[in-house]
Amino acid sequence: MDLNPSEEQQQLIDAFAAFYAKECPVERVRAAEPSGHDAELWASLRAMGALEMAVDEESGGWGASLLDMALVAEQHGRHLGPAPLIEGQVAAKVLARTGGDAAAETLGRALGDDHLVTIALHPPQGGVLSLVPGGSVADEVVFFDHGRLKCMAVAERGRPVPNTGSMPLADVAVDPAAVELVSGAEAEGLFESARDEWLVLMANALVGVGARSLELGVDYAKERRAFGVPIGSFQAVAHGLADAATAVEGSKLLAREAAWSASEDAARATELACLSCGFSAEAAREASYRSLHYHGGYGFMLEFDIQLYFRRAKAWPAVFGEPSSMYARGAAERLSAARTDG
Amino acid sequence: MTMDFRLGEGSDALRDEARRFLDEQLTDDLREQMHRTGVHHDWDFHKARVESGMLAPGWPVEYGGQGRDALEVLAMAEEFQTAGAPTYGGSTTLMVANVIRHMGTEEQKRLIVPQALSGEIIIVLGFTEPEAGSDVAAAQARAVRDGDEWVINGQKMFTTNAQEADYVFLLTRTNPEVAKHKGLTTFLVPLRQPGVEIQPVFTVSGERTNLTFYSDVRVDDSLRIGEVDGGWEVMTVGLTFERSLPQGGDSRRLLRAMERWALTSVDDAGRPKSEDADVRARLGRAAAEIEVSTLLARRCAWVQNSGTLPGVEGSMAKLFATEALTRQSADFMDMLGPDGIRADGDPAAVAHGIAEYLYRFALGTTTYGGTSEIQRNIIAQRVLGLPRG
Numbered sequence: 001m002d003l004n005p006s007e008e009q010q011q012l013i014d015a016f017a018a019f020y021a022k023e024c025p026v027e028r029v030r031a032a033e034p035s036g037h038d039a040e041l042w043a044s045l046r047a048m049g050a051l052e053m054a055v056d057e058e059s060g061g062w063g064a065s066l067l068d069m070a071l072v073a074e075q076h077g078r079h080l081g082p083a084p085l086i087e088g089q090v091a092a093k094v095l096a097r098t099g100g101d102a103a104a105e106t107l108g109r110a111l112g113d114d115h116l117v118t119i120a121l122h123p124p125q126g127g128v129l130s131l132v133p134g135g136s137v138a139d140e141v142v143f144f145d146h147g148r149l150k151c152m153a154v155a156e157r158g159r160p161v162p163n164t165g166s167m168p169l170a171d172v173a174v175d176p177a178a179v180e181l182v183s184g185a186e187a188e189g190l191f192e193s194a195r196d197e198w199l200v201l202m203a204n205a206l207v208g209v210g211a212r213s214l215e216l217g218v219d220y221a222k223e224r225r226a227f228g229v230p231i232g233s234f235q236a237v238a239h240g241l242a243d244a245a246t247a248v249e250g251s252k253l254l255a256r257e258a259a260w261s262a263s264e265d266a267a268r269a270t271e272l273a274c275l276s277c278g279f280s281a282e283a284a285r286e287a288s289y290r291s292l293h294y295h296g297g298y299g300f301m302l303e304f305d306i307q308l309y310f311r312r313a314k315a316w317p318a319v320f321g322e323p324s325s326m327y328a329r330g331a332a333e334r335l336s337a338a339r340t341d342g
Numbered sequence: 343m344t345m346d347f348r349l350g351e352g353s354d355a356l357r358d359e360a361r362r363f364l365d366e367q368l369t370d371d372l373r374e375q376m377h378r379t380g381v382h383h384d385w386d387f388h389k390a391r392v393e394s395g396m397l398a399p400g401w402p403v404e405y406g407g408q409g410r411d412a413l414e415v416l417a418m419a420e421e422f423q424t425a426g427a428p429t430y431g432g433s434t435t436l437m438v439a440n441v442i443r444h445m446g447t448e449e450q451k452r453l454i455v456p457q458a459l460s461g462e463i464i465i466v467l468g469f470t471e472p473e474a475g476s477d478v479a480a481a482q483a484r485a486v487r488d489g490d491e492w493v494i495n496g497q498k499m500f501t502t503n504a505q506e507a508d509y510v511f512l513l514t515r516t517n518p519e520v521a522k523h524k525g526l527t528t529f530l531v532p533l534r535q536p537g538v539e540i541q542p543v544f545t546v547s548g549e550r551t552n553l554t555f556y557s558d559v560r561v562d563d564s565l566r567i568g569e570v571d572g573g574w575e576v577m578t579v580g581l582t583f584e585r586s587l588p589q590g591g592d593s594r595r596l597l598r599a600m601e602r603w604a605l606t607s608v609d610d611a612g613r614p615k616s617e618d619a620d621v622r623a624r625l626g627r628a629a630a631e632i633e634v635s636t637l638l639a640r641r642c643a644w645v646q647n648s649g650t651l652p653g654v655e656g657s658m659a660k661l662f663a664t665e666a667l668t669r670q671s672a673d674f675m676d677m678l679g680p681d682g683i684r685a686d687g688d689p690a691a692v693a694h695g696i697a698e699y700l701y702r703f704a705l706g707t708t709t710y711g712g713t714s715e716i717q718r719n720i721i722a723q724r725v726l727g728l729p730r731g
Binding site: 001002003004005006007009067214218221222229230232233234235237238239241242243245246247249250251253254256257260261264265271272274275276278279323324325326327328329330331332334335338339 | 343344345346347348349350413601602604605616619621622623624625626627629630631633634635637638640641643644647658661662715717718719721722723725726727728729730731
């Protein structure tokens with residue numbers, strides 16, 4: 001067992017930490033509200049190779065592992081990156097894996113200039129893809145529909161769905177002319193893998209959201225004085241923060257294990273993807289809620305940054321579903337494995 | 343070096359050995375005996391552990407151990423905990439033996455350690471008192487010097503396994519005039535002697551513990567551990583040996599039983615429980631928490647393997663795992679519906695009533711070894727750097 005990142009991984013973490021510190025200070029996050037998209041940040045992320053890293057070398061990328069991508073996602077979460085990084089990476093990854101001309105062409109556009117390809121996390125209902133992440137700024141969307149993996153241009157972009165987390169979401173109508181990439185069991189397998197990858201990367205992003213939320217709360221509790229002492233000396237405050245710190249620390253171990261398992265323990269990869277995202281979502285929500293509450297009335301003011309975290313901790317994972325649905329999915333995996341084992 | 347969540351081949355091998363051992367030694371009769379008596383120590387089981395190298399594999403070879411590293415030992419301990427094996431007497435014995443190994447005299451090392459590792463004796467802990475729990479340094483049990491001996495008077499609470507044990511590792515007050523941490527001394531007190539009275543105390547989980555009384559009990563100065571008035575330092579060293587404990591084992595046993603129930607039960611409409619979204623969500627939440635408990639505990643052993651003494655990592659693991667067990671046991675009782683309250687002995691109880699048993703058992707886990715509140719204080723101060731209240 002080794003829980004330390006390798007030297008290369010540490011360099012990756014440091015590089016992206018420095019990148020986000022420079023390109024994504026909290027003022028930029030605020031400036032990108034309510035649309036939730038900072039085109040300049042997205043361009044810088046692309047220039048950093050954040051999209052290319054998701055794709056293997058044969059397809060024009062640099063073939064990073066899901067664990068490497070997870071370490072980047074954690075930094076993205078810490079800084080509340082207003083850009084559809086995770087969706088963009090997952091879409092690129094599934095296109096690269098799909099093969100065929102249509103997928104290769106879309107991938108070529110995604111890796112080219114100024115063309116954003118995202119992925120819908122659920123099949124359409126009533127002809128509409130609901131709450132597509134990055135949907136309000138995407139040029140194309142990959143989606144799964146009746147046993148087919150498809151891709152289509154987003155016809156009417158620009159009208160974002162107002163939402164809790166200031167995300168660039170859109171309800172996108174399915175175009176009958178959508179291109180089929182692949183069908184049958186293969187399509188379903190590709191879509192499910194993509195969803196697992198999204199869950200893993202989101203889990204790690206939420207670790208960053210939770211960790212930074214906690215720092216904001218702890219810093220405030222050390223500075224703010226009431227009854228003549230710092231409020232962090234009150235157990236009613238300290239214990240809530242201690243619980244949150246424990247959950248966030250646990251979520252980090254689990255989210256990294258889930259990312260690691262994608263290449264090292266495939267039998268558990270889906271289970272861990274689901275469980276880790278559910279757990280990270282709850283840990284981040286709890287940390288951001290505690291930290292906001294211990295700010296007292298200030299936590300309720302837009303001016304204080306903790307509210308930015310509080311809203312996203314809840315909203316980011318909700319695009320897939322509530323934590324219970326992730327737990328249920330993880331349990332289904334475990335139950336099916338237990339049934340096979342007898 | 344690269345990030346790796348595998349424990350390693352040595353751990354896998356020792357885990358397999360532990361499973362084989364438990365299949366053979368943890369019999370239904372032994373489980374029934376533990377349930378009936380509430381005693382979580384069994385001499386035959388304890389001695390079988392020694393013979394199979396399953397008591398102290400982490401100890402150096404010269405003491406009869408195998409020099410296994412912390413992650414290997416943890417893998418074995420995870421199996422024992424998951425199986426619900428009677429290990430408490432062995433654990434307290436090894437902890438005290440470790441204190442003696444590090445702080446004892448040569449004579450104590452020669453006399454006590456071999457007996458402890460060969461399974462001849464067990465040693466229990468005598469820290470907590472009726473008026474001193476979390477504030478352990480407030481202990482009042484008095485030890486007064488009389489020539490080469492000390493005379494002890496006082497009471498200890500939760501002296502679990504005292505009725506089976508040879509010695510109690512006793513925290514006493516030797517100087518009431520100084521600050522409370524500075525007037526404590528620890529002794530290894532033989533329990534089978536006049537003046538020691540052991541009164542059984544039964545707990546809500548059915549586990550038996552004891553209240554022990556000490557009236558003019560005499561102990562030779564050669565059985566003093568550490569310096570006179572140096573008891574707090576001894577305690578501090580002792581507690582560092584408790585930091586790479588397995589966590590989540592009871593939860594894991596519970597989850598497995600609930601998963602089996604889900605796979606073999608149907609609802610009123612004949613639909614398998616394993617397909618019910620609510621059942622799945624409860625099972626998944628527990629599975630996530632158990633993975634976290636396990637990882638937090640493994641991190642302690644990993645830190646120890648890296649050559650650093652784990653500290654606050656152990657507090658996080660213990661806090662999280664025991665609070666999770668408390669939540670899960672209640673949640674699974676709810677999941678089972680009214681049948682959740684059926685206890686062991688009722689043939690209709692699900693998996694011998696494991697959920698309702700752990701619902702009661704979990705209460706102890708958030709208290710002994712430092713309450714959840716004490717762990718939160720430690721985390722708040724040492725991890726988050728918050729000021730002391």
